[in-house]
Amino acid sequence: MKRITSLLFLGILIAIVAAGCSSKLNDQSWKLDKKHSPLPDFVLNTSEKIQETYVMAATYPEVVAQVPCYCGCVNDGHKSNLDCFIKGMGPENAVEEWDSHGIA
Template identity: 30%
Template sequence: KMRKMVFLSLLLLLLLAGCTSSPQQTVTLAADELLPPFLTSATPRVRDAYRFAVANPDTLAHIPCYCGCGNMGHTSNLSCYVQSPAGDGAVTFDEHANGCGICVDITQDVMRLSAEGQSLWEIRTYVDAQYSPFGPSTDTPLPPQS
């Protein structure tokens, strides 16, 4: 009976290993310590979105936001997290995404698709298709085609 259990466990393990999709790439996140105090009680999902924004500004600068924040002067999904970075490397955070599920959902999708190895162009196409029903986008430049 024990032998059968070990065999079934190994078989299940092999089946699960065979079901995994393409290898995941790592997504770079900024250190948690870099986050501002207003995020202390935020969910890990929101904190990770802010950490991604700090570490990947060139990515999010090409991803629009569809929450209606364009009238606040936002120009991309990055603007929901970070105001214009200072020349000395200091980051001035924007609190907007801390209270906006659409901003965080977009960033989480960007993180997931990046980890799956999608190009920035493919990610932008996905975000536009997925979120355009929510409303007008920010006026965000398209990513360079590779």
């Protein structure tokens, strides 16, 4: 009986934690930091997911830079996936120019 009660309690606890975590992920609102250039029209005219991806690339450039380029633009000088989204960065990793290859 004690084992069943413990398992039931553990199951309820896992369900509560999972529900709390999933709602935080779904409510995540990606906002572009003011230090970056605004998203250009070629990004704003796409889906919300693509816009969020551009904002994530600007927010976490050190992570995106670890992902190999997938857009087939190695001949254009792309060294990582970051180059597919951002053409130029300034001080404090502020995006100065966006790249359209991340849309493809």
